[in-house]
Amino acid sequence: GEDVEQSLFLSVREGDSSVINCTYTDSSSTYLYWYKQEPGAGLQLLTYIFSNMDMKQDQRLTVLLNKKDKHLSLRIADTQTGDSAIYFCAEIDRGSTLGRLYFGRGTQLTVWP
Amino acid sequence: NAGVMQNPRHLVRRRGQEARLRCSPMKGHSHVYWYRQLPEEGLKFMVYLQKENIIDESGMPKERFSAEFPKEGPSILRIQQVVRGDSAAYFCASSPSFSDRGYNEQFFGPGTRLTVL
Numbered sequence A: 001g002e003d004v005e006q007s008l009f010l011s012v013r014e015g016d017s018s019v020i021n022c023t024y025t026d027s028s029s030t031y032l033y034w035y036k037q038e039p040g041a042g043l044q045l046l047t048y049i050f051s052n053m054d055m056k057q058d059q060r061l062t063v064l065l066n067k068k069d070k071h072l073s074l075r076i077a078d079t080q081t082g083d084s085a086i087y088f089c090a091e092i093d094r095g096s097t098l099g100r101l102y103f104g105r106g107t108q109l110t111v112w113p
Numbered sequence B: 001n002a003g004v005m006q007n008p009r010h011l012v013r014r015r016g017q018e019a020r021l022r023c024s025p026m027k028g029h030s031h032v033y034w035y036r037q038l039p040e041e042g043l044k045f046m047v048y049l050q051k052e053n054i055i056d057e058s059g060m061p062k063e064r065f066s067a068e069f070p071k072e073g074p075s076i077l078r079i080q081q082v083v084r085g086d087s088a089a090y091f092c093a094s095s096p097s098f099s100d101r102g103y104n105e106q107f108f109g110p111g112t113r114l115t116v117l
Helices: none
Strands: A004-006 A009-013 A020-024 A031-037 A043-050 A055-058 A062-065 A071-076 A087-090 A101-103 A106-112 B006-009 B008-011 B019-024 B031-039 B041-048 B053-056 B065-068 B076-080 B089-093 B114-115
Touching: A004 A087, A009 A020, A009 A031, A020 A031, A020 A087, A020 B041, A031 A062, A043 A055, A043 A062, A043 A071, A055 B008, A071 A087, A101 B031, A101 B041, B006 B089, B008 B019, B019 B089, B019 B114, B031 B076, B076 B089
Parallel strands: A009 A106, B008 B114
Antiparallel strands: A004 A020, A020 A071, A031 A043, A031 A087, A055 A062, A062 A071, A087 A101, A087 A106, B006 B019, B019 B076, B031 B041, B031 B089, B041 B053, B065 B076, B089 B114
16 A cells, blocks of 8 residues: 655754655655644645656745655745644545545654744 | 534544534535544545545444435534544545546645544
């Protein structure tokens, strides 16, 4: 089955860049997602990337995809204290057309002022 | 356009009781997914439903758990005879029919946090 791995913790200073990494195993994944979860809240979709892309940029967010190594990263530029949250990497197996998401355990990002 | 609604937000049950979790998808969405998040873990898929049909329940425990999405009304996740290990956050997500782009965004509700005493 699908397996998504993430490091559990990341701490950065306000204004620095954050890079959150993720590896996945399903080579048939067509879309990969980054979700943000703030304390006590649901998940908010931050961005996604299609598997035929290498990079996607959206304001302060940059997603890099290395399909050969099955490695996905999320870079947050000029990290702010409001970015403190848990970030989940997820993949979808479109091959099955079922649309279920497979999530990593999440990376707790702490931003120090 | 209201987002995905879940209620209750917090639910406390004693062992052996039943828990009913409700999810109202976004307007116009016909696909509903339930996920469970155990403490300090990622979300695990449980079940995928369309109106009046269970499409995939491979992530749901075979006993005590059931889900439905009737023609009218919210989707219900039902847990019978709850045990302490059922304590978790249960998230519902909804999506529209798959678009021509193939991109299926799931919109998540705020979750129901179930505590079993």
